[in-house]
Amino acid sequence: MLVFNRMAVIGVGLIGGSLARILREKGAVKEVVGIGRGEENLKRGVELGVLDRYTTNAKEGVAGADLVFVATPVCAIPKVVAEIAPFLAPGCIVTDGGSVKEFVVEACEQLMPEGTFFVGGHPIAGTEHSGVEASFSTLYQGKRCIVTPTANTDALALEKVVEIWKIAGSTVPLMDPVQHDRVVAAISHLPHMVAYSLVNAVDGYDRFGGDLLSFSAGGFRDFTRIASSDPVMWRDIALTNRDAILEMMDFFSGYLETLRGLVAEGDAEGLRSFFLNSKEKRDAIL
Amino acid sequence: MLVFNRMAVIGVGLIGGSLARILREKGAVKEVVGIGRGEENLKRGVELGVLDRYTTNAKEGVAGADLVFVATPVCAIPKVVAEIAPFLAPGCIVTDGGSVKEFVVEACEQLMPEGTFFVGGHPIAGTEHSGVEASFSTLYQGKRCIVTPTANTDALALEKVVEIWKIAGSTVPLMDPVQHDRVVAAISHLPHMVAYSLVNAVDGYDRFGGDLLSFSAGGFRDFTRIASSDPVMWRDIALTNRDAILEMMDFFSGYLETLRGLVAEGDAEGLRSFFLNSKEKRDAIL
Ligand SMILES: NC(=O)c1ccc[n+]([C@@H]2O[C@H](COP(=O)([O-])OP(=O)(O)OC[C@H]3O[C@@H](n4cnc5c(N)ncnc54)[C@H](OP(=O)(O)O)[C@@H]3O)[C@@H](O)[C@H]2O)c1
Ligand SMILES: NC(=O)c1ccc[n+]([C@@H]2O[C@H](COP(=O)([O-])OP(=O)(O)OC[C@H]3O[C@@H](n4cnc5c(N)ncnc54)[C@H](OP(=O)(O)O)[C@@H]3O)[C@@H](O)[C@H]2O)c1
Missing domain, CATH: 1.10.3660.10 (6-phosphogluconate dehydrogenase C-terminal like domain)
Known part of the structure; x- marks a missing residue:
């Protein structure tokens, strides 16, 4: 099975927390680092066993990560990716869970340094609750996660992002943003x-x-x-x-x-x- | 407790069947007669223990009833009441479960013979399923049933209809149609x-x-x-x-x-x- 050494989750809420939970449970990630703006939610993430550790410094948080999952509100996704891009390890895959894809994918693809990869995704799963407290490992079970490659998408990175969502229990249709x-x-x-x-x-x-x-x-x-x-x-x-x-x-x-x-x-x-x-x-x- | 000797239910579906079930369970009716257009649904009503007996002849069905509950689709309610009115026993109370009240109450009040009483009602409870098969005795539990008296409504009949819905587990706000x-x-x-x-x-x-x-x-x-x-x-x-x-x-x-x-x-x-x-x-x- 696909295994990542270090996953960074930016925006540890319902969507980010639930993906971290299931990938940990399945042994698909060795370590999960939570990144957020305030400590409270992140601390709770560690207490709940969703995160191994956390930081409010995105630059530090993504260091050495081979997978970054951005799960903030949509408008913040390109901002977050712009902030972390210079600090990504070679080969790192950045993906997201935002509910809108053209806006996100168009902006983020351009921000990626050579040798790092962006792939857009959107799990069709959710509840009306938010925050890490609302997250649970079966959120994606039996659901669909739409992954949205473009002409610029790296084939291997795409394959890995599809695999992540399959591990989470979803079927993964591909679709144009x-x-x-x-x-x-x-x-x-x-x-x-x-x-x-x-x-x-x-x-x-x-x-x-x-x-x-x-x-x-x-x-x-x-x-x-x-x-x-x-x-x-x-x-x-x-x-x-x-x-x-x-x-x-x-x-x-x-x-x-x-x-x-x-x-x-x-x-x-x-x-x-x-x-x-x-x-x-x-x-x-x- | 209020007890009726014979309740006739016209339109033994979700709403009619559920009221019959709970009033039987609580001992508030001694006998329930189902009235409908076809035998199949009514037979099922007897099998399920919702009805004691049934007939497709409304005139016969309401004979000797002291309570008639009309639970057909709204447009049929005044037609049904017009059909049974001449055959009602003195003192009989006719009430309904229709989702619209001005149309029903205005028409039905005028149809009632001297010494019989119409009171409109509408349980704010339901599911998207229909037919006697879908009925269950707790449908009205903890819900509201709006009862809609007018200037013409008999005070004692109103009191009894309110009591019926309380026995079914509902609170009973009164409201103008x-x-x-x-x-x-x-x-x-x-x-x-x-x-x-x-x-x-x-x-x-x-x-x-x-x-x-x-x-x-x-x-x-x-x-x-x-x-x-x-x-x-x-x-x-x-x-x-x-x-x-x-x-x-x-x-x-x-x-x-x-x-x-x-x-x-x-x-x-x-x-x-x-x-x-x-x-x-x-x-x-x-
Ligand atoms: N909920 C759903 O049903 C659903 C379904 C599919 C996709 N999505 C998408 O998934 C993403 C996350 O949704 P969610 O339901 O997980 O929301 P959530 O539970 O509120 O989590 C979002 C997290 O993002 C962080 N955040 C909020 N505003 C931010 C900002 N301006 N900049 C940086 N970080 C910020 C917050 O963490 P900190 O306070 O710790 O920074 C928060 O915990 C959204 O893009 C949404 O469109 C949601
Ligand atoms: N479902 C809800 O959520 C809900 C909630 C509150 C109030 N209501 C009201 O309650 C009433 C009954 O609804 P329901 O959900 O119980 O429907 P239902 O399950 O379909 O039952 C209605 C019954 O009325 C009889 N019927 C149908 N058309 C008729 C007609 N043209 N003439 C005479 N009888 C007819 C049918 O029995 P036969 O085939 O045996 O004649 C049928 O079993 C309606 O007035 C509705 O507005 C419904």
Whole structure:
């Protein structure tokens, strides 16, 4: 099996912490160094057995690492890579877990010194919780991690990053960064935009005074779970995948407008078939 | 405790079956008669111990009943009540579980013969499954059932209907039918319209060919669970609560439009605070 001597994780949260946990468990890394901005979260990472040691100095942290996993919010990923690039050991592979890929991959590829390699990745797995405390080793089990090579990607580095995610339990489709960003805009970013808007709308509706949300049943709670996701993570996603998100929001609004028309017209058969198509498609992914 | 001699359930599905189960379990009904259009579902109701006996003849089914629970899709409720009204025993209480109340209560109150009573109700509880097979006795446990009296409602009948839902384990807020319809438009009908539209949109997006939905992770599946709900039930809700649903869809679209603006402008602070408000409100109802 693929074994790394030293893995550095920058941004030891849900995504970074969970990958460190599983690679340690599987013996795929000999040592894990955590890198972050504050000590508290990192200390907790050592206590929880996610990290062997930590530092707030990224330069020191990446020294001698043959694998660096960057799992900060998306906007910070290129900044972090720019900061560490001059200090990477020859042959080091840098990969990330950011939810947007064109923005990240385009910027980071250019930052890599000769003989070091960047490969973009995005695990389609997560919860609405954050921080190392929320991490767990089975997060990636049975999930997909999309890896996004480009024409510039080193073939061997790509192979190793794919292998990492397989060790973590995921299947690993390869996808162009631009295509990736459209796919996740549809299945993840759009639903989040919709859920955030829905909770704000219900919260903002005060025609009857009273606390509408207190009447919400299980359906509403499940439906809006993703509206509890981290605001900074989602700010960064919205900032960096703007065009795809706008395209999907407009595409969705068209469907909502169609449904609005059916409701306004009282079109019984149109309503039933709109709902039925959705039910059939949804049941197929149960 | 309140005890009914004979309860007739018309529409022995998730909602009707679950109320029959719990009232039997608690000894609050001596006999339960199931009434439906086809024998198959009703036979299953007897096999599952939900019903003592059944009939497809509503007139016969309600004979001698002191409680009738109508739990068909909303549009059928006034039709069913019109059909049984002439055959109700004196003192009989008819109540329903329909998700829309103004349409149902206005129609049914007028149909009741002297000395029989209609009281509208709506349990805020459910799953996306239907039929008697999906029913279970704890469905209403810890939930709310909104009961919707009007100026015409008999005080004693109201008291008994409230008591029924308390026996089923629910708290029982009273609400004007019109207000009820706005509240559920916001917390239930709007989310369903949004979820149905979202699944149809993602299903309809074919820019990259391929099956987008196959990439969906847990977040998407939870988010869209309610889009698996019964198309006929939701057709009827959309037909009978039209104005409130349109109002809420438009109100929601305003928020979506605001968010679209923040995304288009790349307004980092605006995005973060939009997401944060939603997260805080959502976390409060966890
Ligand atoms: N959550 C999900 O569902 C999910 C799924 C797939 C991909 N992702 C992606 O994975 C990445 C991490 O998400 P997560 O859920 O793991 O978030 P998280 O639990 O909040 O962890 C992110 C970590 O990054 C560090 N960080 C935050 N802001 C930073 C900044 N400006 N500069 C440098 N470091 C910073 C923080 O550690 P310190 O405070 O110690 O610096 C934090 O622990 C994001 O790019 C996200 O888009 C998330
Ligand atoms: N599901 C929820 O989450 C939920 C929550 C709260 C309230 N409600 C309301 O409760 C009511 C029943 O919903 P449910 O989820 O229990 O549905 P369900 O499981 O499909 O049961 C409805 C039953 O009504 C009968 N029925 C269907 N169409 C009919 C028609 N046109 N005329 C007469 N009977 C008909 C069917 O029995 P036969 O085939 O044997 O006639 C069926 O078993 C609806 O008004 C709904 O709005 C549902």
